[in-house]
Every structure is written in C-alpha cells, then in structure tokens.
Amino acid sequence: MDTLLDQLAMGGYAGFVWPSYGVTAVALLALAVGSVRAMRAREAELRDLQASFGDRRTAALKADAAHDP
Amino acid sequence: MHRFANPARFLRIANVILPWSAGLTVVLLVVGLAWSLFVSPPDYQQGESVRIMYVHVPSAWMGLFAYAVMAVASAVALIWKHPLADLSAKASAPVGAAFTFICLVTGSLWGKPMWGTYWVWDARLTSMLILLFLYLGYMALVNAFDDPGRGAKAAAILALVGVVNLPIIKFSVDWWNTLHQPASVIKMGGPAISAGMLIPLLIMGLAFKAFYVTILLVRVRTEIASAKVRAIRLTQVHG
Numbered sequence: 001m002d003t004l005l006d007q008l009a010m011g012g013y014a015g016f017v018w019p020s021y022g023v024t025a026v027a028l029l030a031l032a033v034g035s036v037r038a039m040r041a042r043e044a045e046l047r048d049l050q051a052s053f054g055d056r057r058t059a060a061l062k063a064d065a066a067h068d069p
Numbered sequence: 070m071h072r073f074a075n076p077a078r079f080l081r082i083a084n085v086i087l088p089w090s091a092g093l094t095v096v097l098l099v100v101g102l103a104w105s106l107f108v109s110p111p112d113y114q115q116g117e118s119v120r121i122m123y124v125h126v127p128s129a130w131m132g133l134f135a136y137a138v139m140a141v142a143s144a145v146a147l148i149w150k151h152p153l154a155d156l157s158a159k160a161s162a163p164v165g166a167a168f169t170f171i172c173l174v175t176g177s178l179w180g181k182p183m184w185g186t187y188w189v190w191d192a193r194l195t196s197m198l199i200l201l202f203l204y205l206g207y208m209a210l211v212n213a214f215d216d217p218g219r220g221a222k223a224a225a226i227l228a229l230v231g232v233v234n235l236p237i238i239k240f241s242v243d244w245w246n247t248l249h250q251p252a253s254v255i256k257m258g259g260p261a262i263s264a265g266m267l268i269p270l271l272i273m274g275l276a277f278k279a280f281y282v283t284i285l286l287v288r289v290r291t292e293i294a295s296a297k298v299r300a301i302r303l304t305q306v307h308g
Contacts, residue, residue: 011117016182020175021106024124028247028280031167035287042294049301 076293080155083286090283104269105218113267119266121179126254127274128171131281132200133235135165138285139207140232143225153289155221156296158228160288164281166204173197183297184248192241193249203231213270217299 010017105123112119139161146154176194177187188194211224242251253261260267 010120010193011111011263013116013118013120016118016178017120020121020124020178023174023178024128024171025168027171031164032280032284035163035284035291039287039294040289042298046294046298046301049298052117052299053305 075303076296080290080293083290087283087286090279090286094276094279094283097195100203101269101272101276105273108242109269110263110265115183118179118182121175122266123269123273125172125175126270127277128175130170130184130274131277132165132197133238134278135161135168135281136200136203136228136231136235139165140228140235143228146221147225147229152296153293155225156289156292157285158225158290159221159231160285162204162207162211163189163288164284166201166208168277169197169201169204173201180248183278191247191249192195192245192246196238199220199234199271200231200238202260203234207231218298225247 007016076280101123105120109120109123111117139158142154145151145157173194176197180189181187207224207227210227211220211262214220214223241247242249254267254270261268
C-alpha cells in the first residue's frame, strides 16, 4: 500500500503529472463522446428524412396512377 | 485512390475498420498508461515528472500529423475536387486541435517544475501555439459560409498556407535558442532515450494514432450523413 501511495505521489510531482493525464483524458473523452453523438444524431436525421421522402414519393406515384384511367 | 473516393465504398470500408481501431485504441491505452505511469523508470534528472512526456510527446506528434493529413486532403480537394477529401480535411481539424491543446497544456505543466515557468515565448512553444490557432481558424472558416463548398475551399487554402508552420515547429529547437530540449526520438544516429522509456512512449504514440483513426472515421461518416441530409432538403425545397 505504501509503495502504491508513493507512486501516486509521483516523487513530489503529483500536482503536475496527474493534471497532465487528467487534461488528456478529459479532452480525448469529450472529443470521442461528442463525435459519436454527432454521428448518431446526423444518421438518425438522415434515416427519418429518407423514410418520409420515400413515403411521399410513393404517395405521389400512387396518386399519379389513380388519375390514370 | 479514386476507388476510395466513392462515399458508399468508403462507408463499407470504414465500418469494417471502426470496431478494430476502437478496440485497438482501448487496449493500447490501457497498456500504455499502466506502463507510462507505473512501470517505466523515473528520469535521473527529472525524477517522476518525466512521466508527463508519455502524453506530451505523442500528442505533439499527432498535432502535427493531423495537420499534415488536413493539408494533403485539402490539396487533393482543391486539385481533384474529390468530395471525400474536403470531408476528411474537415474531420481531421478538431482531432488535431485537441491533440495540440493537450500538448500545450501538458508542456506547460511539465515546464513549471523543470524550467520554473509555465510559459515562455520561445520558438517551439510559440510555433505550437500558432498551430492551435491555425486549427481554430480553419474550423471557423470552414463553417463560415452558407454554401459549404465555398467554406471548404477557403479553409483548404488556409490549411495549405499554414503548412509552412510544420517545418518551423520541427526544426525550431535547432534553429533558435530555446528552453525546449532537442529531438531525442527521431534523430540521426538513433533515439537518445533508454528502451525503458522509448517503448511506453511508442505504445502511447500508437494508441493516439489508433484514437485518431477511429475519431476521423466517425467524423467523416458524420460529414457524409450531413451532406446527404443537405441534398435531400435541397430537393424538398426545389422539388
């Protein structure tokens, strides 16, 4: 336990070593989460659009077909 | 190269690579972090503070690498007008900006105990700060136009002009007097760093590289979906 605590103290440099790793972790995690969320949101928007767009096109085709004798 | 410029084919390849690059990132990060923080030896001069190197140096490498990718993709977009090239350049910028930001902050945290100051306006530090501003300028410019094509073109020119900064960063420690130490890994005569430190440093470098590939693919996928959404909305307005 003492050796672990010694290691965590980083020979007196804990105040510089741990914030360095902390900033790295926060920045990379934020970027990863933000990127994946944006991708999911955009691809969901695209699916919704394609679905409604497709529906309207089939509806228009059916309407055209109904007018034809 | 032309075969990969097709978005549908790109998406198929990207979706095969994505789970592997994401998994590789996690494995390399776990091994690299354990090695960097607990296994690697303290430096005989810098003591335990040398552990900052394992995040500082790889993030500097990736800050430069992501800019090089952005510049090459911008050149391809300007010359051959590949739609995927623009999207790749745009996707690379925030990742490179994040790594450059990490490099600057961790360098500052390393500078305080070793040099006695968080910041000094010398060539290496200043040129790295300019790299961050180039990224931020690119990201602002690429989104500054209603027409995404015009934004991409203006930003691509900025990216290419900014390439002059890359050799300045690399050679700044040789050309000017600086507090920053010279290159110790990529130099003539082999690395001037012990294997006990070089191996975890390279593992962290690979981990950051795998992270970069993963996020780049995710962001290019996002850009492709955005372009399709825009195209459908345009046909709705005009049709």
